[in-house]
Amino acid sequence: MYWDQKIETMARGELEKLQLARLGRTLERAKQSEHYGRLFGRMKLATEKIRTLADVQDLPLTTKEDLRELWPYGFLACSRDELVRMHSSSGTTGRATVIFHTASDIAAWTDLLARSMYMTGMRRSDVFQNMMTYGLFTGGLGFHYGAEKIGALVIPAGAGNSKRQIQLIRDFETTAIHIIPSYALHLSTVFEEVGCDPRRDTKLRLAFLGAEPHSEKMRRKIEEFYGFKGFNSYGLSEMNGPGMAFECPEQNGMHIWEDNFIVEIIDPKTLKPLPDGEEGELVTTTLLREGMPILRYRTKDLTRIIPGPCPCGRTHRRIERIKGRTDDMMILKGVNIFPIQIEKKLMEIPGVGTNFLIILDREEYNDHMTVKVEVQKEYFGGDLHQLEALRRRIVEELKSDILISPKVDLVEPDSLPKSEGKAKRVIDNRKD
Amino acid sequence: MITYQLSIFAENKPGRLAAVTKVLAKEKINIRATTIATSDTFGVINLIVDDPKRAEEALKKTGMTVSLSPVLAVLIPDQPGGLDRLTQLLFAEGVNINNAYGFVLEGHQKAVFVVSVDQVEKAENLLEKKGFQTLDAEALSAIEPFHYMKY
Numbered sequence: 007m008y009w010d011q012k013i014e015t016m017a018r019g020e021l022e023k024l025q026l027a028r029l030g031r032t033l034e035r036a037k038q039s040e041h042y043g044r045l046f047g048r049m050k051l052a053t054e055k056i057r058t059l060a061d062v063q064d065l066p067l068t069t070k071e072d073l074r075e076l077w078p079y080g081f082l083a084c085s086r087d088e089l090v091r092m093h094s095s096s097g098t099t100g101r102a103t104v105i106f107h108t109a110s111d112i113a114a115w116t117d118l119l120a121r122s123m124y125m126t127g128m129r130r131s132d133v134f135q136n137m138m139t140y141g142l143f144t145g146g147l148g149f150h151y152g153a154e155k156i157g158a159l160v161i162p163a164g165a166g167n168s169k170r171q172i173q174l175i176r177d178f179e180t181t182a183i184h185i186i187p188s189y190a191l192h193l194s195t196v197f198e199e200v201g202c203d204p205r206r207d208t209k210l211r212l213a214f215l216g217a218e219p220h221s222e223k224m225r226r227k228i229e230e231f232y233g234f235k236g237f238n239s240y241g242l243s244e245m246n247g248p249g250m251a252f253e254c255p256e257q258n259g260m261h262i263w264e265d266n267f268i269v270e271i272i273d274p275k276t277l278k279p280l281p282d283g284e285e286g287e288l289v290t291t292t293l294l295r296e297g298m299p300i301l302r303y304r305t306k307d308l309t310r311i312i313p314g315p316c317p318c319g320r321t322h323r324r325i326e327r328i329k330g331r332t333d334d335m336m337i338l339k340g341v342n343i344f345p346i347q348i349e350k351k352l353m354e355i356p357g358v359g360t361n362f363l364i365i366l367d368r369e370e371y372n373d374h375m376t377v378k379v380e381v382q383k384e385y386f387g388g389d390l391h392q393l394e395a396l397r398r399r400i401v402e403e404l405k406s407d408i409l410i411s412p413k414v415d416l417v418e419p420d421s422l423p424k425s426e427g428k429a430k431r432v433i434d435n436r437k438d
Numbered sequence: 439m440i441t442y443q444l445s446i447f448a449e450n451k452p453g454r455l456a457a458v459t460k461v462l463a464k465e466k467i468n469i470r471a472t473t474i475a476t477s478d479t480f481g482v483i484n485l486i487v488d489d490p491k492r493a494e495e496a497l498k499k500t501g502m503t504v505s506l507s508p509v510l511a512v513l514i515p516d517q518p519g520g521l522d523r524l525t526q527l528l529f530a531e532g533v534n535i536n537n538a539y540g541f542v543l544e545g546h547q548k549a550v551f552v553v554s555v556d557q558v559e560k561a562e563n564l565l566e567k568k569g570f571q572t573l574d575a576e577a578l579s580a581i582e583p584f585h586y587m588k589y
Contacts, residue, residue: 386445389507419503
C-alpha cells in the first residue's frame with residue numbers, strides 16, 4: 007500500500023522536524039550558489055537563525071525571472087562535474103529556465119515518482135506506457151525512471167502517433183499510461199475510429215493525467231471512456247517536474263511530498279502566508295536538491311491546501327486542483343506559453359500592426375490556438391499574395407518559438423478590441 | 439496611359455464591402471469595375487473608380503487600409519481574339535499579369551481590359567507602340583460601361 011510507509015505516514019511533528027533539518031542543509035548548500043550567496047550577504051541573513059518552519063517567511067522568494075537573470079549557472083550550488091542531467095521548462099525557447107541535477111537529485115526525484123505511482127496501485131507486474139515527450143521536458147524521463155524503479159515494464163512510446171499508441175497498448179497489454187488529459191480525449195476519438203473499445207479490448211487500469219490543468223468533469227469523462235482510474239499529477243520543472251504532488255486512491259486532492267518540499271500558500275499581492283484552506287499562490291522550497299536548491303519558489307499556480315487528514319493515512323498535506331495562474335501563462339497541449347513570447351515574435355515581423363489577440367478553443371477534444379494579427383496600414387500594397395506570404399511567415403515564426411502551429415488570421419488595423427490602456431491579449435474559450 | 443486601381447484590405451465577413459460602397463456612394467464616386475480576391479478569413483477588394491485619389495482619401499479617413507496601384511486599362515475590340523492579341527503580346531515580351539478583369543463598353547464593339555502587371559511602364563510603352571489605346575482615370579470616367587464582367 008505504501009512505497010515508503012515511514013515517510014508517507016510520519017506524524018506531522020516528526021515530519022516537520024525532518025523538514026527543518028533538511029532546510030538547514032539546503033540553506034548551507036544554497037549559500038554556495040552565486041544567487042543566494044549574494045542575496046544572503048545583502049540581506050545579512052544568518053542561516054542559523056532559521057530555527058522553526060515559521061522562520062521560512064524570512065527567506066527570500068525566488069521567481070522565474072531570478073532564474074532567467076542568472077541563467078544558466080547562477081543557482082548552481084555544486085561543481086559542474088557533479089551534474090548528471092539537465093532539464094528545461096516546457097515550451098519556452100531562448101532563456102528557458104534550466105534545472106541541473108546531480109546523481110543524488112535524480113535518485114530522489116525517481117523515488118518520488120515511484121512513491122507516487124505505487125500510491126495509485128502501480129506494481130512491478132504492470133506494463134507502463136509513457137505517452138509524453140522525452141527530452142528536455144520532465145514528463146518523459148521523470149516517469150520513465152520512476153516506473154522502472156517500481157519494476158514495471160516501461161514502454162517509452164513518447165508523444166503523438168495515435169494509431170501506434172493504440173497498437174502498443176493492444177500488442178503489449180499496457181495496463182498503465184501517462185498522458186496529457188487533452189490528448190487522452192483526442193485519443194478516444196482515434197480509438198473509436200479504429201473500432202477499438204478500450205474497456206473491452208485493452209487491459210488499461212491506471213492513468214496518470216498530468217502536465218496540464220484539467221477539471222474534475224474532464225477526468226470523469228476520460229475515466230468513463232477508457233474504464234481506468236485517472237490520477238492527477240502536478241509538478242513543475244523548477245521543482246523536478248512530476249512527482250511533486252500526486253493523487254492517492256481517494257482522488258481528492260494531491261499529496262505534496264513534504265519530506266522533499268516545504269509548502270506555503272501566499273497571497274500573491276501582499277506575499278503574506280495564508281492559512282490552510284485559503285486559496286492563494288503555491289510557493290515551494292526544495293529540501294533534498296543538491297545541484298540547484300531553490301528557496302520559496304513562486305509557482306504562479308493558484309490552489310489551496312485541503313485542511314484535515316486524508317483517509318488514506320498519508321500525513322503529507324494535499325493541494326487542490328490548480329485553479330489558475332497569477333500570471334498570464336497559457337498551457338496548450340502540455341506546452342507553457344506566455345503571451346509575451348508571441349508578442350515579441352510578432353513585433354519582429356515587418357507588416358504586423360500594433361495589436362493582436364490569442365484565442366484558445368477546444369474542438370473535438372483538441373486544443374487550438376488562433377492568433378488574430380492586425381496588419382500594418384502602410385504595409386498593405388494591394389496584393390493578396392503579399393498578405394498570404396505574411397500570414398505564412400507568422401505561422402512559421404510562431405511555430406518555431408512556441409512549438410505549436412497556430413492558426414493565424416490577418417485582420418484590419420484597429421479592428422481588435424482594446425480595453426482601457428492595456429490591450430486584451432487572450433480569450434480562453436476552452437471548457438472541460 | 440496609366441490609371442490607378444484602388445485596393446482595400448478587408449476581413450472576409452458580412453458588411454465589409456457594404457462599408458466601402460457606402461463611403462463611395464456618399465462621395466458620389468462612380469465604380470467602373472470591381473473584383474474581390476479572398477483567402478480564407480481575409481481578402482482584397484479591387485476597384486476601378488472615376489476618381490481614385492479622392493476615393494482613397496475618403497476611404498482612408500474612415501480607417502480603412504487602402505492602397506493605390508498603377509494598372510493599365512486597355513481598350514480592346516469586343517470580338518473573338520480581341521483579348522488574345524493583348525495577352526499574346528504581353529506574354530511574348532515576358533510581362534506577367536498579376537490580376538486582370540474587364541468590362542464591355544459597347545456590346546460587340548469595345549471592351550476595357552484592366553491588367554495589373556509586374557512591369558507597368560514597359561507594358562505601357564509596348565502597348566502604345568503596338569497601337570493599343572490605354573485609358574487614364576479621366577478617360578475612364580467619361581465612358582459609359584455597358585455591363586461588368588469578371589475574369
